[in-house]
Amino acid sequence: ECPILFKDKIYIRNSHTTLYSIDKETGQEAGQMLVQLNSRMKHYFFRSPVVVNGFLAVPFGDNRVFIYQP
Numbered sequence: 736e737c738p739i740l741f742k743d744k745i746y747i748r749n750s751h752t753t754l755y756s757i758d759k760e761t762g763q764e765a766g767q768m769l770v771q772l773n774s775r776m777k778h779y780f781f782r783s784p785v786v787v788n789g790f791l792a793v794p795f796g797d798n799r800v801f802i803y804q805p
Contacts, residue, residue, distance in 0.1 A: 737783040741791055742805060746784045754784065754793060756805075770795050 738747040744765060745757040756766040770793065784793045791803045 739784055739786060741786045744805065746791065748783050748793075768793075 736748045736750065738745050740759065743759055745759050746754065747757070748754045748770065752769050752772050754768045754770050755764060756768075757763065758765045782794050784791050786792070787802075789804070791805050793801045793803065795801050
């Protein structure tokens, strides 16, 4: 999936059910969050999170988008 840089973290989703947060300075994993497998879209190019107006928008997998303020 496509990584996104936001503040001091890099966010990237794998092709299964995990969204990772990675510290951009150290490269160490800072956390992870489970999301649903999106089988209808799993081969589509863009399922990664995006930054919108200072929030992190995460496609969840069942036609929902979760918005976070990291």
